[in-house]
Amino acid sequence: MQGANKIMMCAVNVSDMAKSKEFYAEKLGLTISTEYRQDDDNWWVTLALPEGGATLTLSRASVSPESIKSGTLAVYLETSDVEAAHKELAGKVKTEDVQNDLFGPGSGVEWFNVEDPDGTRVFFVQKHEARAPF
Secondary structure, three states, X not given: OOOOOEEEEEEEEOOXXXXXXXXXXXXXXXXXXXXXXEEOOEEEEEEEOOOOOOEEEEEEEOOOHHHOOOOOEEEEEEEOOHXXXXXXXXXXXXXXXXXXXXXXXXXXXXXXXEEOOOOOEEEEEEOOOOOOOO
């Protein structure tokens, strides 16, 4: 089976980025690895753990209004062949089309997503060099 190789990132939507950023960075001790802010409603902060591994991205994204509800979680799984993973999963679960703009127009990072039975979005992302989304 051509599926996921590892968890790349978990993203959680937050209602107040400043408070959430302080909680995860200052109180829990995670390190801010990247931050991208257009305005208060389009703001992403990626945090890393001391021993590496998957990152945690805090998200305020009005560009995706269906998922802006606070506490909404998305899981990002890395795959070495996104097209093969898509083809195999398409026969088992409802899949979205493969796209090439995970980190914005022109990023070239291929991905598609599925939803688990509770509606949690699970993204399959082509392995790439960038570890942070922005």
